[in-house]
Amino acid sequence: MTSTERTDVLVVGSGFGGAIAAYHLAAGGAKVVVLERGPWLQSKDFDHDFKLGSSYTRAFDFVVGDGMSILGGNCVGGGSVVYFAAMPRAPRYVFERHGSIGRRMWPSAVSRDTLNPWYDRVEESIPIHQQDWNDVSYAGGLWAAACNHAGRTANPVPVAIDTTKCTNCNWMMAGCRFDAKQSLLFTYLPAALAHGAEIRPLHEVQKISRTDDGGYRVHYDHIDAEDYRIRHGSGTIDAKVIVLAAGAGATPVILQRSEATLGEMPRAVGRYFSGNGERLNTAILNEDKVRDVLGLERGDGLAYEANQIGKGPVVASWDKLDGSLPEYSRFSLEQLYFPPGLGTILAQVPGHPGVSWFGKDKKEILKRWRSWLIIFQMTEDDNEGVFGAPPAHGNADRLSQQMLGVGPLKYDPTPNTLRGWAEADAEVKDILERDGLAEVAAWTNDVVGAYTVHPLASCRIGDDPATSALDDRNELRGHPGIFVTDGASVPGALNVNPAMTIAALAERAVPGIVEAARMRGVEVTYGAPAPDGAVSGRRGVLPLVPALLRH
Amino acid sequence: MTIEAWADTIVPGEKRSPDDRAVAGVSTGGGAVAAGALELLEWDATGLSEALGSLASALNDHTVVYAGEHGLDLDETVPPFVALDFDHRTAMVRRLTTPGHPEKPLWVSLALFCNMAFDSAAHMHTADAIAQGHPGLIAMGIERPDPDGFWRFPKYSYGRPLARLHPDTTPSGSPA
Numbered sequence: 001m002t003s004t005e006r007t008d009v010l011v012v013g014s015g016f017g018g019a020i021a022a023y024h025l026a027a028g029g030a031k032v033v034v035l036e037r038g039p040w041l042q043s044k045d046f047d048h049d050f051k052l053g054s055s056y057t058r059a060f061d062f063v064v065g066d067g068m069s070i071l072g073g074n075c076v077g078g079g080s081v082v083y084f085a086a087m088p089r090a091p092r093y094v095f096e097r098h099g100s101i102g103r104r105m106w107p108s109a110v111s112r113d114t115l116n117p118w119y120d121r122v123e124e125s126i127p128i129h130q131q132d133w134n135d136v137s138y139a140g141g142l143w144a145a146a147c148n149h150a151g152r153t154a155n156p157v158p159v160a161i162d163t164t165k166c167t168n169c170n171w172m173m174a175g176c177r178f179d180a181k182q183s184l185l186f187t188y189l190p191a192a193l194a195h196g197a198e199i200r201p202l203h204e205v206q207k208i209s210r211t212d213d214g215g216y217r218v219h220y221d222h223i224d225a226e227d228y229r230i231r232h233g234s235g236t237i238d239a240k241v242i243v244l245a246a247g248a249g250a251t252p253v254i255l256q257r258s259e260a261t262l263g264e265m266p267r268a269v270g271r272y273f274s275g276n277g278e279r280l281n282t283a284i285l286n287e288d289k290v291r292d293v294l295g296l297e298r299g300d301g302l303a304y305e306a307n308q309i310g311k312g313p314v315v316a317s318w319d320k321l322d323g324s325l326p327e328y329s330r331f332s333l334e335q336l337y338f339p340p341g342l343g344t345i346l347a348q349v350p351g352h353p354g355v356s357w358f359g360k361d362k363k364e365i366l367k368r369w370r371s372w373l374i375i376f377q378m379t380e381d382d383n384e385g386v387f388g389a390p391p392a393h394g395n396a397d398r399l400s401q402q403m404l405g406v407g408p409l410k411y412d413p414t415p416n417t418l419r420g421w422a423e424a425d426a427e428v429k430d431i432l433e434r435d436g437l438a439e440v441a442a443w444t445n446d447v448v449g450a451y452t453v454h455p456l457a458s459c460r461i462g463d464d465p466a467t468s469a470l471d472d473r474n475e476l477r478g479h480p481g482i483f484v485t486d487g488a489s490v491p492g493a494l495n496v497n498p499a500m501t502i503a504a505l506a507e508r509a510v511p512g513i514v515e516a517a518r519m520r521g522v523e524v525t526y527g528a529p530a531p532d533g534a535v536s537g538r539r540g541v542l543p544l545v546p547a548l549l550r551h
Numbered sequence: 552m553t554i555e556a557w558a559d560t561i562v563p564g565e566k567r568s569p570d571d572r573a574v575a576g577v578s579t580g581g582g583a584v585a586a587g588a589l590e591l592l593e594w595d596a597t598g599l600s601e602a603l604g605s606l607a608s609a610l611n612d613h614t615v616v617y618a619g620e621h622g623l624d625l626d627e628t629v630p631p632f633v634a635l636d637f638d639h640r641t642a643m644v645r646r647l648t649t650p651g652h653p654e655k656p657l658w659v660s661l662a663l664f665c666n667m668a669f670d671s672a673a674h675m676h677t678a679d680a681i682a683q684g685h686p687g688l689i690a691m692g693i694e695r696p697d698p699d700g701f702w703r704f705p706k707y708s709y710g711r712p713l714a715r716l717h718p719d720t721t722p723s724g725s726p727a
Contacts, residue, residue, distance in 0.1 A: 048677065048678075048696060048700065048701050048702055049676055049677045049678070050667075050671035050672060050673050050677045051672075051673060051674065051675055051676050051677065052591075052594070052596045052597070052673050052674070053596060064656065064659075088724070088725045088726060089721070089723075089725035089726065090726075091726040091727065092726075092727060123723065128723070130723060130724040131724075133708075133709075133710065133711055133712045133713065134708055134710050135708070136708055136709070136713070137707050137708060138707060138708065138709060141708060141709040141713050144713035144714040145709075145713040145714065147714050148713060148714035148715065152714070153714055153715045153716055153717040153718070154713070154714035154715075154716075154717075155714075155716050155717055155720055155724070156724070157724065158723060158724035158725060167701075167702070167703035167704065167705075168703070168704040168707035169701065169702040169703055169704065170702070170704075171702065177701060227596075229598070296709055297709075298706065298709070299706070300706070305692075306707075308693060308694055308702075308704075309704040309707050310704075310707055315714075318717045318719075318720075318726050319717065321717075321719075321726045332726075339671070340667075340670040340671040340688075340691065340693075341666075341667045341670060341671040341673065344666065344670045345662075345663055345666045345667075345670075354645075355645050355649075358560070358561045358562070358644060358662055358666065359560065359561070359563065359641055359644075360563050360577055360578055360637075362562070363562050363563060363578055363582065363669075363690075366562075366669070366670060366687075366690065366691055367690050367691065367692075369670075369691040369692060369693075370691070370692040398598070399597075399598035399599075399660060400596060400597050400598040401595070401596040401597075401598070402596075404598065404660070404663075406656060446648075446649070446650050447648065447659055447662075448659065496726065500725075
């Protein structure tokens with residue numbers, strides 16, 4: 001007779017949504033197990049190396065869909081390990097969006113005002129640095145100067161980076177070797193471990209079923225540490241409460257696959273996916289014009305030629321984050337570094353009339369790579385992504401040993417989304433092609449579809465059961481005791497980097513998860529301080545907690 | 552030779568010798584082939600190594616159809632795709648990777664790794680590739696790392712205000 005392993009709370013995924021829930025539940029007294037499909041990498045594992053098999057490919061997942069590809073984290077700490085650590089709050093009007101459903105997409109209980117105390121809680125838990133101009137890299141400075149030249153404003157963005165440790169190596173996507181990035185590996189996760197939570201890497205959850213005692217059973221596969229195509233057996237764990245935070249590209253797939261055992265899923269599971277309206281442009285700078293028009297000099301005889309130098313996004317233009325503009329005409333434009341490989345294949349040749357992502361002319365612009373400036377657009381899309389039938393395992397049919405796979409997402413951009421992209425493209429051109437500063441071309445959508453690093457909304461919160469899979473406390477409709485706390489829960493595009501909002505919503509979901517665990521006999525309480533013991537964030541949210549409880 | 556010709560269409564280079572047929576020779580300096588596209592593709596980590604033979608066959612089959620459509624007489628001493636000139640090879644890549652082509656994902660993957668061989672030398676340690684004069688990384692002007700193999704840029708900023716801040720910025724630096 002075999003005994004099944006049991007825990008109070010099983011958390012699927014260790015990114016923002018998983019780590020935050022795991023910390024609070026463990027700190028409150030629950031037995032917590034976190035299953036993470038990726039490896040557990042430490043600082044010494046973060047390579048500066050593009051070779052397949054380095055941390056650059058181990059920590060990532062690139063899933064090609066039909067019309068949209070998703071780049072996501074695949075390691076303990078999830079997106080927080082590989083992201084660029086930009087942590088702005090979402091603008092106020094975002095919470096009033098109607099999107100494709102003709103009514104407010106966000107639950108009535110959530111607005112910028114009601115989310116602010118939860119944002120504060122995150123800001124106390126993750127050191128967030130308000131960059132000044134001395135922190136701004138050449139690329140960010142160039143973008144700011146170009147915006148200024150065109151009569152626009154530009155802001156250094158708030159980041160979860162200890163700039164005293166940052167070497168501006170631009171290897172953030174491979175994890176931070178120098179411990180400058182304040183990922184979850186330094187904040188919520190060690191605090192969760194200190195309170196007894198267990199984190200198990202290379203455990204990929206496949207589906208959930210019910211147990212005879214009213215709980216849930218989670219079914220997982222062991223993934224090979226080097227070749228993720230290889231599986232080494234499987235296992236199950238029983239839990240009273242499930243927190244799903246596998247990422248917006250995986251959470252709905254797990255639920256779809258579980259439908260046979262759990263029963264019918266809400267209609268919105270695997271629908272309403274948003275790529276955060278994301279799109280990229282590459283500008284190729286005229287170095288003489290950078291010097292002559294913008295007056296920029298590095299001090300070493302160069303005006304720019306600094307594509308390789310810096311850190312993630314440092315400067316954004318927020319002029320179009322204007323609630324008085326019509327929906328789909330609002331966006332932010334952020335300077336961003338993408339390394340070679342992922343950051344070059346989709347770039348097109350400015351002014352080229354035809355297909356130019358490969359070939360002779362493309363090679364010529366690669367030779368000018370040092371003078372590239374990549375501008376990241378976060379527009380408002382129409383939540384038009386839909387997941388098809390789940391693959392045999394995980395969230396994709398893996399092609400390569402790591403990183404590359406083909407997934408079931410289908411994304412056919414609506415005229416609204418296309419219009420937003422066109423307006424953002426025009427704005428970038430207007431700023432950067434002014435006075436011959438640069439030539440600009442958008443990345444092609446014809447190779448791997450559109451491309452997002454911030455997948456959202458595939459299992460979202462809302463008030464309307466027809467268009468939201470979760471209630472306004474992140475609990476899966478019709479399946480009490482299952483909560484979703486990752487980017488899938490965010491109702492739609494945010495016009496800014498979403499990590500801060502995902503984290504705030506996860507913080508906000510915790511009281512309800514604690515209550516659900518208590519109702520199932522788990523001795524757990526809500527009210528842990530920030531991971532470092534600070535308490536002002538807790539003080540700020542306590543008045544909001546009663547409204548988040550059902551009983 | 553067929554896969555080499557494909558790689559050379561993605562990132563073209565100069566001929567390795569006067570009788571080089573795979574490399575069309577439309578560009579100066581090394582292209583994807585010299586950058587190691589075949590070494591990368593033949594590594595099973597890519598997931599394409601076992602399929603290369605059938606991809607080459609399929610590419611040549613498609614080429615025969617294409618040549619028929621365009622009335623091209625192909626040199627039969629080399630594989631059909633290799634027999635195409637650069638412009639026709641380019642048209643073939645475009646056809647196979649265009650949205651809606653049923654085999655598009657395969658051909659896009661093949662192109663992706665050819666591109667990666669050139670711009671990231673994904674079959675080599677990056678520091679080694681630069682030290683050995685990798686044609687792609689050198690052409691792009693990628694800086695050398697410090698002696699310990701890590702990159703650091705002590706000079707990274709213009710170090711002065713370069714724009715007005717948005718008027719609706721909160722004290723913590725977010726949009727209002």
